[in-house]
Amino acid sequence: MKNASGLLLFWISISCGLPLAAQVDTLHLDTVSVTARRLAWLGTGYHISQVDSLQLIPSASLADVLGDFSQGFIKLYGPGALATPGLRGTAAAHTAVIWEGLNLQSPLNGTVDLSLFPASLMGEVWVQPGGSPALGGSGSLGGVIHLGAGPDPAVPLQAAVHLGTGSFGFWHGGGRLSLRTSQITHHLRYSYRRADNNFAYARTDLPGMPIIRQAHAAYVQQGAVYDMRWQPAASHAIEGHLWLQASDRQLPRTAWQADAHLRAALAWHYTGTRLRTSLRGGYLHETLQYRDTVAGIFSENMARTWQLSGEGTYRLHHRHSILGSAQGQWIQALATGYGRLRPEQARTLAQVSMRSGWQHERLVTLLTLRMEAITRPQWMPSAGITWQAHPALRLRGYVARTYRYPSFNDLYWSPGGQPDLKPETGWTAEAGWSYVCRPGNTILTLHQGVFSHHIQNWILWRPGTGYWSAENVLQVWSRGLESSLHWQRPAGRWVPVCVVWHHLVRATRTAIYDGADATLHKQLIYTPVHQASVRVGISHRGYTLSYTQAYVGRRYTTADNTLFLSPFTLGSTALSRNFERRYVRGSLTLRAENLWQATYQVVAGYPMPRQQVHLDLSLSPVFAEAKP
Amino acid sequence: MSLSMSRLSPMKTLRLTGLALLIALAGCREEAPTPQPYAQGVFVLNEGNFLSANASISYYNPEADTVALDVFAAANNRPLGDVLQSATRIGDRIFWVVNNSQKIEVTDGNLKSVGTVTGLTSPRYIAAVSDQKAYVTDLFSGNVSVLNTETLAITGTISIPGWTERVLVLGPDAFIVNSGRPYVYVVNTATDQVTDSIRTAAGTNSLTQDADGNLWVLCGGDYVTGEKGNLYRINPVTRTITLALPFSSGGYPGQLTTSPDKKILYYLDGGVFAMAISDATLPVTPFIGAGSASFYGMTVHPETGDLYVADAVDYTQAGRGLRYSASGSLLATFATGLIPNGFLFIE
Numbered sequence: 007m008k009n010a011s012g013l014l015l016f017w018i019s020i021s022c023g024l025p026l027a028a029q030v031d032t033l034h035l036d037t038v039s040v041t042a043r044r045l046a047w048l049g050t051g052y053h054i055s056q057v058d059s060l061q062l063i064p065s066a067s068l069a070d071v072l073g074d075f076s077q078g079f080i081k082l083y084g085p086g087a088l089a090t091p092g093l094r095g096t097a098a099a100h101t102a103v104i105w106e107g108l109n110l111q112s113p114l115n116g117t118v119d120l121s122l123f124p125a126s127l128m129g130e131v132w133v134q135p136g137g138s139p140a141l142g143g144s145g146s147l148g149g150v151i152h153l154g155a156g157p158d159p160a161v162p163l164q165a166a167v168h169l170g171t172g173s174f175g176f177w178h179g180g181g182r183l184s185l186r187t188s189q190i191t192h193h194l195r196y197s198y199r200r201a202d203n204n205f206a207y208a209r210t211d212l213p214g215m216p217i218i219r220q221a222h223a224a225y226v227q228q229g230a231v232y233d234m235r236w237q238p239a240a241s242h243a244i245e246g247h248l249w250l251q252a253s254d255r256q257l258p259r260t261a262w263q264a265d266a267h268l269r270a271a272l273a274w275h276y277t278g279t280r281l282r283t284s285l286r287g288g289y290l291h292e293t294l295q296y297r298d299t300v301a302g303i304f305s306e307n308m309a310r311t312w313q314l315s316g317e318g319t320y321r322l323h324h325r326h327s328i329l330g331s332a333q334g335q336w337i338q339a340l341a342t343g344y345g346r347l348r349p350e351q352a353r354t355l356a357q358v359s360m361r362s363g364w365q366h367e368r369l370v371t372l373l374t375l376r377m378e379a380i381t382r383p384q385w386m387p388s389a390g391i392t393w394q395a396h397p398a399l400r401l402r403g404y405v406a407r408t409y410r411y412p413s414f415n416d417l418y419w420s421p422g423g424q425p426d427l428k429p430e431t432g433w434t435a436e437a438g439w440s441y442v443c444r445p446g447n448t449i450l451t452l453h454q455g456v457f458s459h460h461i462q463n464w465i466l467w468r469p470g471t472g473y474w475s476a477e478n479v480l481q482v483w484s485r486g487l488e489s490s491l492h493w494q495r496p497a498g499r500w501v502p503v504c505v506v507w508h509h510l511v512r513a514t515r516t517a518i519y520d521g522a523d524a525t526l527h528k529q530l531i532y533t534p535v536h537q538a539s540v541r542v543g544i545s546h547r548g549y550t551l552s553y554t555q556a557y558v559g560r561r562y563t564t565a566d567n568t569l570f571l572s573p574f575t576l577g578s579t580a581l582s583r584n585f586e587r588r589y590v591r592g593s594l595t596l597r598a599e600n601l602w603q604a605t606y607q608v609v610a611g612y613p614m615p616r617q618q619v620h621l622d623l624s625l626s627p628v629f630a631e632a633k634p
Numbered sequence: 635m636s637l638s639m640s641r642l643s644p645m646k647t648l649r650l651t652g653l654a655l656l657i658a659l660a661g662c663r664e665e666a667p668t669p670q671p672y673a674q675g676v677f678v679l680n681e682g683n684f685l686s687a688n689a690s691i692s693y694y695n696p697e698a699d700t701v702a703l704d705v706f707a708a709a710n711n712r713p714l715g716d717v718l719q720s721a722t723r724i725g726d727r728i729f730w731v732v733n734n735s736q737k738i739e740v741t742d743g744n745l746k747s748v749g750t751v752t753g754l755t756s757p758r759y760i761a762a763v764s765d766q767k768a769y770v771t772d773l774f775s776g777n778v779s780v781l782n783t784e785t786l787a788i789t790g791t792i793s794i795p796g797w798t799e800r801v802l803v804l805g806p807d808a809f810i811v812n813s814g815r816p817y818v819y820v821v822n823t824a825t826d827q828v829t830d831s832i833r834t835a836a837g838t839n840s841l842t843q844d845a846d847g848n849l850w851v852l853c854g855g856d857y858v859t860g861e862k863g864n865l866y867r868i869n870p871v872t873r874t875i876t877l878a879l880p881f882s883s884g885g886y887p888g889q890l891t892t893s894p895d896k897k898i899l900y901y902l903d904g905g906v907f908a909m910a911i912s913d914a915t916l917p918v919t920p921f922i923g924a925g926s927a928s929f930y931g932m933t934v935h936p937e938t939g940d941l942y943v944a945d946a947v948d949y950t951q952a953g954r955g956l957r958y959s960a961s962g963s964l965l966a967t968f969a970t971g972l973i974p975n976g977f978l979f980i981e
Contacts, residue, residue, distance in 0.1 A: 211687065211715035211735055213750055300755065300774045345858070421857045468948055469928045473857050473886070520926035522947050522954060531950070564972055566951035569688055611687040611716060 040245070040275070041106075041154030045132055047319070047329065047361060048140045050372035051390025051404030053438055053455055053488075057131040063595075065170030065178035065199065065622050068123035072133065072151070079558070080120065081532055082608045085174070085203055085615060086225040086255065089120040093135050094459060095484035095513025095533040096148030099413060104142060105153040106247045106271040108288040111145045113309040113337045113351075116413035122253050122265055124197035126168055126180045127231045129156025135488075136457060137408030137434040139386035140359060140374040147408045147432055147461055155233035155247060158191045159184040163629050168197075172620035175202030175224070193233040200226040205615035208605070220258065220613065227253035241278055247271040261298040267291070280321040288313040305342035309414070312336045329359040337414075345420040353411075354379050368394040374406075384409050384429055403437040408461075416465050416476040424476045432461035438488075451492040459484040460516075468519075482530065484513035501545040503552075508538040515565075524566040532609070534559035534573075548584045553577070563610045574606035592625040671744050676942065677705075677978040678955055679718050679730075679931070680971030689718035689732060690971040691745065694955060701969050706730070709745040721978045724762045724783050728978065731757045731770070738770065740786060743980070749786045754779060761801035763808055763823040771798035771810060778810060780826055792826050794819050802841050802849070804870050809849060811838040818851055820873065832873050835864040839888045844911040845896040848876070852890035852901055855881065863887045863903075865916065879916045889932045893960065894939050902929050906943060906958075922962050927954070931975035940965065944974035 045054055057071060069089030073080040079092045090098030099116030102109050103123075111118055125131075132152040134141060142150035163185055170178035180197040203223035208215045229251035237243045249269040257263055268291040276283045290311040297304045315333035322328055335353040355378040362371045369391070376386040388406030395401050412427040438455025464480030490507035513530040529535060536559035543552030557575045564570075582595035597620040606614055675695040682689035691706040691714060706714045715735030722729050727748060730739040738751040738760060755775035762768045762783065769792070770779040777791035778798050796814030803809075807829070808821045816838060820830035837854035844850060849870045855863040862884045867877035881887060887903035892911075899909050905920030906929065922943070930953070931944035939960035946953045953974040957966040 211713050211732075212737070212752070213710075213712070213747060215712065302774070466948075469930075469946065519948075522927060522945065523951070524947075525951055563683075563686060563688065564951050565948070568952045569972065609686075610683075611685050 039130060039154055039157045041130060041132065041152055042157075045134070045141065045152060047327075048359060048372065048374070049134065049138075049390075050361065050370050050392050051402050051436070052134055052136055052138065052141075053402065053436075053440075053453065054132055054134045057133065063622060064126035064168035064180050064197070064624060065172070065176075065620065066125045067121050067199070068125055068128070068131070068151075069120035071125050071131070072120060079532070079534060079537060080608075082121075082614075083612045084220075084223060084258075085205075086121055086199075086201055086227075087223070087257070087612070090117050091120060091148070091151065092532060093148035094457060094486060095482070095511045095530050096459070096461070097464075099145060100137075100148035100410065100461075101151060102142035102144075102146035102149075103151045103153065105249070105269065106155070106245075106273070106288070107286045107315060108269065108271055108290055108311075108313060109143060109145060110153075110269070110290070112292060113311060113339055113414050114292075114294070114307055114341060115415050116145060116410070119265070122227065122251060122267070123153075124180070124199060124227070124229055126182070126197045127195045127229055127249070127251075128153055129193065129195075129233065130154045136404070136436050137406055137432065137459060138388070139376045139378075139406055139408055140357065140372075140388055143355065143376070144353075144378055144409060144411045144429070147410055147430065147434070147459070155193060155231075155235075155245075158235065159186050159193075161629070162186045164626070166624055166626040168622070168624050170620060170622040172201075173618040174205045174615060176200070176620070178622075189237050191233075191235045191237075194230070195232075196228075196230045198226075198228040200224070203615075205613075205618075207613035207615075220615075222256045222260065223258050225253065225255040227251070227255075241276055243275040243277075245271070245273040245275070260300040261296065261303075264293075264295045266293045281318065282320075283318040284316065286313070286315045286317075288315075307339075307341040307343075309337065309339040311338075325362050325364060327361045329357070329361070331355075331357045339414045339418075341414070341418075343415065343420060344418045344423075347418050347420070349414055349418045351380060351414075378409070378411075380411060384431070398441055398443045400440045400442075401437075402439070402455075403435070405433065405435040408432045408434050408459075412465055412476065419476070421473045422467065422470075422475040427465060427476055428463050428478050430461060430463050430465060430478070432459060434459040446495075447497070448493070448495040451490075453488075453490045455488050457484075457486055457488070479519050480515060481517040482513060483516045484511065484530075484533075486511040486513075499546055503541075503543045503545075505541040506539070508536070510536060528565060528567045529562050531563055531565055532561050534561050536573075550582045550584075551579070553579045558608075569610075571607055571610055574604055576604055576606070577601040586628070589628055590625055591628055592623065595622045596620070597622070672705075672980050675980050677721070677728075677980065678944070678970045678974050679721055679976045679978065680953070681718050681973040681975045682716065683949070683972065684717055684734060687713060687716040687735070688972055689714045689716060689735075691718070691730070692969075692971045692974075694968050694970075696957065696966060699966060699968070703969070703971055706739070706741070706745050709741070710747045714739065718975075719757070720759045720976060722760045722762070722768075723978065723981070724760075724768060727783070729760045729768070729783075731760055733757055733773070738781075751781060751786050751788070753788060758798070759800050761803055761808065763801075763803050767823070769801050769808055769810070769821070769823075771801060773797050778821070790826055792821055792828065794821075794828060799838070800840050802843060804843060804849070807870070809841060809870065811841050811851060813837055813839050813854075816853070818849075818868070830873055832868060832875070834866055834875075836861045837863065837886065840890040840901075842890050842892045842899070843870070843896065844892060844899070846911065848911070850890060850892075850899060850911075852887055854886040854888050855884055857884060857886060860884060865890075865901075877914070879914075881916065891932065891934050893934060894936055900932065900934060900941065902932055905929065906932060906941060906962075908962075922958055927956075930973065931977070933977040933979070935979055942977040944970065944976060946973045946975070949973055 082089045091101040093101050103118045135149040137147045166182045168180040178199045183194045185192045204219045209218050232248045234246040251267040253265045255263045271288040273286040294307040313335045317331035319329045333355045337351045357376040359374040372390045374388045377383050386407045390404035392402045410430040436457040441452040443450050461482045463478035466480050467474045487510045494503040513533045514527050515525050518526045539556040541554040555577050559573045560570050562570045578599040580597040584593045599618045603616045678692040680690045690704040693702045693705045715732040717734040719733040720731045728741050736754050740749040756773035758771045760768050760770045766784050768781045768783050776795050779788050780790040782789050796812045799811045799813045801810050810819045816835050818832040822829045835853040836856040839854050841851045849868040851866045853864040855861045863881040865879040866875050885903045889902040905924040906922035907917050908921035909917045927945040930946040933942050941958040943956040953970045955968045955970050
């Protein structure tokens with residue numbers, strides 16, 4: 007065990023220098039944060055992976071981090087531009103992002119823009135592919151990204167300063183400060199990022215294909231997160247969280263977009279012998295301004311969400327625990343596209359889950375029934391199982407009914423919004439295994455899972471007479487196989503590591519809406535069938551060198567699969583040096599991305615930069631109490 | 635990492651050209667058409683998705699009932715660009731207006747590029763007003779550009795605020811409809827000056843001339859305000875409205891055109907509607923129903939009178955071309971590219 011801990015530390019030190027990569031690990035119950043504890047309880051049967059905190063490269067956005075994370079395809083319109091998740095072939099509005107119990111999907115369009123999430127503001131990030139009403143609720147048909155404050159600091163005072171620079175006018179500055187007294191813990195994080203984004207690309211539609219520079223694509227964003235936890239008694243804790251975020255982006259040609267977010271959450275937790283309860287209140291406020299002076303477009307959009315929830319877990323028996331929760335939500339929106347309408351929506355939900363552990367917790371089952379209602383209640387049952395069949399082999403599986411309420415744009419956009427739209431619903435099932443063995447110094451982890459998602463009443467905007475309208479028309483079946491391998495074998499002071507993963511996703515339409523529709527059984531757009539990555543790295547005496555080669559397969563850009571973007575492969579490398587002096591410790595990382603100058607597009611019509619170089623420096627003062 | 639063209643070495647230029655070719659291949663389709671001479675048939679304008687740079691031209695031979703897709707790329711080894719809005723033959727050249735690429739591609743009859751007009755803001759339509767002069771309308775610039783069709787140089791601009799759309803040249807005057815403002819503007823083609831304007835209604839989008847010399851102007855309405863469409867008959871000499879026909883539904887009618895003898899008006903309003911120029915009321919039932927199709931463009935063959943109708947299906951997959959006889963019978967259906975919006979007949 008001691009040996010294993012030592013290896014884990016080695017692994018983390020190696021990971022620190024790896025470029026935009028992340029450790030994949032099945033969730034273990036000994037993780038300490040509130041978010042992790044809840045995921046462990048309700049995530050039975052799922053493969054939930056954590057992005058290691060050290061791998062949240064401070065200068066990156068969550069889009070950058072997850073883009074290389076082995077859990078899905080990020081639809082990226084360019085560096086710093088709109089980035090939406092697409093887990094397992096589902097749409098941007100099908101991945102929920104949960105922060106401190108609040109769903110951050112915009113009530114307006116149902117999506118999240120991962121470019122607006124600076125990685126350095128996150129205490130912890132968990133990725134849970136697969137629809138889960140118990141953990142994500144409405145909007146989690148494809149999966150859930152969980153964000154949290156992370157565990158309390160180990161020492162009374164921690165601080166760090168992050169500086170970064172890179173190609174195309176990129177600059178980053180940020181910092182972190184953590185204070186811990188006997189009862190209160192404070193975390194404060196700040197991030198500032200900007201870039202000119204004036205990279206060169208070929209204008210292929212002009213004679214001679216001249217090389218020009220991307221213009222009018224600069225961005226600046228900054229944000230701050232404050233987390234507070236007050237524990238006046240062993241059984242009681244009060245948490246407060248505040249997140250302010252602002253972004254101003256140029257959109258190529260002549261448009262600007264400004265986003266601003268205020269997110270706040272307050273929670274009280276009680277932990278008894280058998281009973282554990284939480285009361286939470288939350289508030290989300292988002293604004294989006296879009297203006298195009300040439301086109302004469304100016305639109306203002308705002309949404310506010312208030313949320314109150316209560317949750318209790320009671321241990322009935324040494325095998326059985328039950329969880330009950332209730333939540334009320336009030337959403338209000340204002341958008342230029344809604345005309346004079348000022349829509350409001352009240353949502354209520356209730357959930358009950360039964361968790362049972364058998365064979366000394368080697369076999370765990372979870373049964374959940376969730377009800378969410380706006381007008382008519384949606385009933386969402388789910389069941390999950392995890393079985394530690396052998397000390398090295400874990401089997402798991404789940405089946406769940408999933409759903410998504412239409413966004414405000416789907417309901418109220420004028421013209422075309424349809425107030426009587428039905429929720430998208432579906433069934434999702436998954437089975438998988440994980441094998442972890444440690445022969446000698448070697449650690450080998452294998453993971454494999456198969457999944458199947460059926461989604462009905464998928465909302466599409468279709469052309470009508472004069473304008474487009476939202477309709478419940480699409481039926482989709484997404485299924486696939488996900489595999490990964492992690493290997494490391496320390497030899498003296500040398501620690502070589504290899505990480506390989508591959509995703510196979512076949513996501514097709516299972517019904518057509520008229521005779522001219524040629525999309526039956528065709529792959530959904532922007533869903534690569536194959537996606538894979540190989541990463542090798544070696545660490546020695548504080549130096550880490552790594553290389554990653556990633557592959558993204560053909561992505562169709564038309565629903566009948568007649569047009570597509572060619573597959574691309576990207577190479578990237580990083581060299582980092584961790585150091586410690588008397589009063590300071592830190593790391594210096596040099597990263598080169600798109601090493602082989604690949605020309606590619608993630609989204610048709612949006613060029614991506616060729617070779618880029620980034621330099622990141624992190625410094626942490628070593629306080630007397632913090633010294634090991 | 636700085637890459638300005640003036641500092642590129644020949645070797646680097648060669649490397650970048652290779653990369654550029656790779657980029658050109660990054661957006662692909664399954665079938666690669668072969669370049670060919672086009673003696674007869676019809677070019678189909680496939681607009682493509684806005685911002686996706688997947689506009690294309692396809693070729694349909696009605697005699698052989700064959701289709702070749704993406705023929706511009708085949709002839710020029712590069713993609714056409716973003717949003718092919720319209721095309722006009724001027725002399726022996728064809729001017730392809732590629733709206734969101736802010737350019738006009740100029741080709742010969744076999745689609746070989748002979749030049750590119752750049753520096754435009756958001757071009758929509760082009761119309762020849764004399765031997766060497768054409769007007770280019772624009773969505774955003776607030777100007778109509780004056781183009782020398784020989785040198786392909788922009789020689790001037792005519793200030794017309796709003797969204798200028800289609801142009802009809804009648805004698806010394808060009809009548810230019812404005813979709814952003816409820817007017818038809820009259821421009822003297824000799825002086826390039828606006829000489830008059832005729833107030834119409836919201837969403838003025840297309841115009842044509844009938845056998846009696848009258849001007850017909852179609853206004854689609856405004857689906858934001860709920861204003862419905864209107865069809866006007868205008869005396870082009872006195873510039874007065876002689877007949878106003880308001881639409882009772884809010885379907886945003888457009889694509890007004892005529893039969894070869896100019897005695898029948900056609901327009902799209904979901905389906906294809908037809909009316910005689912002598913009618914005093916709008917037709918109630920469509921001449922050709924759309925059914926579940928999305929009729930997005932229509933062009934009448936100038937000799938046979940056949941109606942070529944573009945079905946964009948759902949705008950996310952390849953469309954269809956539908957060829958109807960002048961009596962409304964379906965003669966043929968053929969494949970097109972993404973979002974077909976019009977046809978150009980090969981003379």
